[in-house]
Amino acid sequence: MIIRNYKTADSRAIADLFHAAVHAIASTDYSAAQCEAWAPTPPNYAAWQLRLAQRQPFVAEQDDVILGFIELEPDGHIDCLYVHPEHQRRGIAGRLLRHLLQQARILGITQLHVEASRPARPFFAAHGFELQAQNSVVRRGQTLINYRMVRMPGAE
Numbered sequence: 001m002i003i004r005n006y007k008t009a010d011s012r013a014i015a016d017l018f019h020a021a022v023h024a025i026a027s028t029d030y031s032a033a034q035c036e037a038w039a040p041t042p043p044n045y046a047a048w049q050l051r052l053a054q055r056q057p058f059v060a061e062q063d064d065v066i067l068g069f070i071e072l073e074p075d076g077h078i079d080c081l082y083v084h085p086e087h088q089r090r091g092i093a094g095r096l097l098r099h100l101l102q103q104a105r106i107l108g109i110t111q112l113h114v115e116a117s118r119p120a121r122p123f124f125a126a127h128g129f130e131l132q133a134q135n136s137v138v139r140r141g142q143t144l145i146n147y148r149m150v151r152m153p154g155a156e
Helices: 008-028 032-038 045-055 092-107 121-126
Strands: 002-005 058-062 065-070 081-083 112-117 130-139 142-151
Touching (some): 002 092, 008 081, 032 142, 058 092
Antiparallel strands (some): 058 065, 065 081, 130 142
């Protein structure tokens, strides 16, 4: 597996991965209506192409298959960290996060923050993120709970 920079040709696969991850993984913590509000069916591929062109995520890939992705914004915000449901529990998210931490240090980012979903909260806690607040977010008429978490890039 390699971690590489985003390419324009990745946009559809990433949109599909996001949709699959939300509907397969989050469905244990969120209702079907909440998952659909979070990741509508079908994905809006044009919106994803624009988003990804702006965000330029890091991509985990093996044998030309995108396994996961992570986004780092200039202010240290991690907006997305998703791994395809067929590739969960193989260390991919951890490798993506370690890559992001290295990039954050290079860029001089002193603090990282994320709004972690219920299923992602234990992952981020295990990687040194501390809970700051519980949030209620309304998307397409559905209320979703997430958790604001913060980590210093040098924290181990």
